[in-house]
Amino acid sequence: MSRLRKGVSTGLAAGTFLTLAACSGGGSSSVPGVGGIPGVSEGPGAHDVGLILPLTGRNASYGTRMRDAAKLALSAKGSPALDVHDTNGPGGTEQAVRDALARGDAILLGPLTATETAAAAPLAINAGKPELAFTSDSTQARPGVWVMGLTPEQQVRRMVDAARATGRKSFAAFLPDNAFGHAMGDGLARACRDAGLKDPQIIFHTMDVQNIDDGLKTLSAIETRQPAAPVVTETPSGPSAIDPTGEASPDAAAATTGTGTPSSGTTPAAQPAPIAPPSFDALVLADTGLELGRVITALQADHIDSSQVQIMGPALWKAFDGKLGALHGAWYAAPDAHDRLGYVAQYRALYKQAPSPVSDFAYDAAALAGSLIRQGGVTVDALTRPDGYMGVDGLFRLRPDGHVTRALAIYQIQRGGGARIVVPASRDVAIRPS
Secondary structure, three states: OEEOEOOOOHHHHOOOEOOOOOOOOOOOOEOOOEOOEOOOEOOOOOOOEEEEEOOOOOOHHHHHHHHHHHHHHOOOOOOOOEEEEEOOOOOHHHHHHHHHHHHOOOEEEOOOOHHHHHHHHHHHHHOOOOEEEOOOOHHHOEOOEEEOOOOHHHHHHHHHHHHHHOOOOOEEEEEEOOHHHHHHHHHHHHHHHHOOOOOOEEEEEOOOHHHHHHHHHHHHOHHHHOOOOOOOOOOOOOOOOOOOOOOOOHHHHHHHHOOOOOOOOOOOOOOOOOOOOOOOOEEEEOOOHHHHHHHHHHHHHOOOOOOOOEEEEOHHHHHHHHHOHHHOOOEEEEOOHHHHHHHHHHHHHHHOOOOOOOHHHHHHHHHHHHHHHHOOOOOHHHHOOOOOEEEOOEEEEEOOOOOEEEOOEEEEEOOOOOEEEEEOOOOOOOOOOO
């Protein structure tokens, strides 16, 4: 494993970058090709890092913090220059990419969204320049274009592996019928298939309360799990078709109840039979906000809780897990927050505000690019070295197909809200692809 952090005091080591170990690549006068496209000759900006971000418009707040994170990563003496382009400038994303390519930048970092990445990727590939995009849409991954965002597939695979380690074998998902929900569902299906498990049961729901209730009832099969109502024979306490006068003898009453003693005329209290568990022992959710509250209510109504089913959700829960005490015992997969403390302190000291989580990817990408340029050049072999790199959010590895493997921790929601790590993030990135 190669580390990206600079040697500083122990207190900051978790969030700063060390110099990379020697990587592949020499002093070639051209940048090796990407995706089968020949490299291009060095020009005036051949050792610069192109940064493609929204610096104006509705995503400007994200873009400016990501730009600041990239500047921080390349602030050391001897770092390559940062060549910044606005995806909301004249000509949009495509013009921003063309400007960076015209300058001859060695690598492109960004853009931010899946739509922007789809526009930028063909240009970067045709120019033979690697691109580290910040989207979390894994469908944008391809040779030469790496998806640096935290993807739903990465999260689901990590949770499936952890659940299997506790003996869980039958997975299901109850997911919102939107792009994120379908990405979580696709990730679950692939993870189960790769693990040799049976196909998961997956149901998608709308935001409608009735649709949520009905969908979860179908998935949980609550009606078939309910025990049959106990049959209790009751002795009439007054006139009836059997005893019109209401004066049955004690012997008759005893014969009717079968107890050998007169009936008091009341129905004995029946102990409720336990409700059987559902057919699955692990359940993936993906909702947030009001919809998650509705799903939690439906889970309770259908007797699904972590005593029988390992409930799992997205890393998005981390932002408000203090309010999720009703899901105590549930998991989500996310980077270990401790790993980024030093980086957060440095960013806050310089910019007087905390970095947004998405800025972590810009910092890691810029630090990686800068280190490779200083050590001989950005090559596919260097980017995809098998032992990976240690970033501010932990270990990550760029795969040749454009996907990124990340080592994530498993957090468990506590009874009073909040979460704690129950399975630490791996320090060995040689884990299964996600």
